[in-house]
Amino acid sequence: MEFPSKLIENAVGELARLPGIGRKTALRLALHLLKAEMDTTATLAEALAKMRFEITYCKTCHSISDSEECGICANKLRDHSLVCVVSDVRDVIAIENTGQYKGVYHVLGGVISPIEGIGPSDLHIDSLVERAAAEDSEVREIILAISPTMEGDTTAFYLSRRLRDLPQVHISTIARGIPMGGELEYADEITLGRSIVERLRQAR
Amino acid sequence: MEFPSKLIENAVGELARLPGIGRKTALRLALHLLKAEMDTTATLAEALAKMRFEITYCKTCHSISDSEECGICANKLRDHSLVCVVSDVRDVIAIENTGQYKGVYHVLGGVISPIEGIGPSDLHIDSLVERAAAEDSEVREIILAISPTMEGDTTAFYLSRRLRDLPQVHISTIARGIPMGGELEYADEITLGRSIVERLRQAR
Incomplete structure (x- = not known):
């Protein structure tokens, strides 16, 4: 992908290094920031830097x-x-x-x-x-x-x-077992097996 | 979602304002930045700010x-x-x-x-x-x-x-028609209709 501006190319490159964000999504985010108020970008950049540098x-x-x-x-x-x-x-x-x-x-x-x-x-x-x-x-x-x-x-x-x-x-x-709302027939064998072996006795 | 730190809460809040990024994804991005080198965040924040403020x-x-x-x-x-x-x-x-x-x-x-x-x-x-x-x-x-x-x-x-x-x-x-690799039977009626009306005559 070729970009009409080095500034946008840099920003897209950096955004695309984040996990789960490809170059197309990165470009969409960059153009969104360009369309939004300048404050939006300033606040975002500051929040990220502040988080990274000041967190303990x-x-x-x-x-x-x-x-x-x-x-x-x-x-x-x-x-x-x-x-x-x-x-x-x-x-x-x-x-x-x-x-x-x-x-x-x-x-x-x-x-x-x-x-x-x-x-x-x-x-x-x-x-x-x-x-x-x-x-x-x-x-x-x-x-x-x-x-x-x-x-x-x-x-x-x-x-x-x-x-x-x-x-x-x-x-x-922590207990392993069938999640709430889960269907028995779709549970994997190991989980279902453990949920029987480690069954909970009901209080009487 | 409650966060153990105001700094992370701010960063997640700002990231989640981007289109297509929810709070869970935002948290994943923020924690990724926290694990990565400080430089990664600094470069990202700078690239975004530079793009927004210097673009013409x-x-x-x-x-x-x-x-x-x-x-x-x-x-x-x-x-x-x-x-x-x-x-x-x-x-x-x-x-x-x-x-x-x-x-x-x-x-x-x-x-x-x-x-x-x-x-x-x-x-x-x-x-x-x-x-x-x-x-x-x-x-x-x-x-x-x-x-x-x-x-x-x-x-x-x-x-x-x-x-x-x-x-x-x-x-x-620009020409409307069936996209390359597209199947005729799955094309919508309007597109297929226009692709016939506006057909291309083959050169002889």
Whole structure:
């Protein structure tokens, strides 16, 4: 694609480097910005730069934060004995949106992936073990809420090995099963099999 | 969706104002930028701002340009007697990519749309008429290359009315018909009908 202006070519090139945005979409976005008020572009550019340069990470859970300690870790009303381990900040947001969880988090920053060259030392795993093993640690349960992919399961397995020498800490994983509204006949065999083996007994 | 940081919330809000980008995609883009090098965000923000603030429009054809006259209008090798009228810069890029057109362009900046409140005076129509009617005008043919939608056809009709008093200028429209690789049986009736009425006689 040839562009009538170097300025637009640059902008399209940069936009097209974002995940899921090809050159056609990038051009549409660039032309949208050109048609909109100048303020729109200025605000967008500033918001992106400000986010990237000023964001900090919580020193305890490594989640995104505006200060040294994130709002969840600083909240005394949350249950600090319960730590939910997730790979990404997106998972924190997703779990928070359920409104069902009152514990705190630990963000690994990814999952173990030999193909992408990500090993345990690239993730916040040591700090999780330290956090759980510290003498004054309040942690009593660690929930592994990691996506059940090949890499996710590897990470969860590695974590449970690293954490099994801590007798005071229970390890659990989020339940696997048929999603709400899901049809049994369309569920994959592994999920359906696990949902029977790990069935919930109804209270009487 | 609640965010753990105001900075991320702002960035997601601004990204989600772009067309075709919802809040989930915006969050994915923001987290991608956070994981990437700082340079990535800086370059993106700068490219967007530079494009918006420094872009100029060609004084002749109103296409996007880096200077007062765009590369196409300034090119002496192009046929300046042939003017292709399009609604948008995107159409210029699309036609240039075919490599089949050697004339020049005139970008209207939109189409007549009473619903969106866009009238003829909001478009670069007067300057097209002036360009074709000027005493020293080289223009001999004006090709209306406007999308065959309701608004596009209205605009084309309006243009041909405005231009019909210029005896030295021929008006043409791009051919309508079955697209290459298209199946006759799936073509809509209007297109198929027009492709028969306006059939091309083969050279012998």
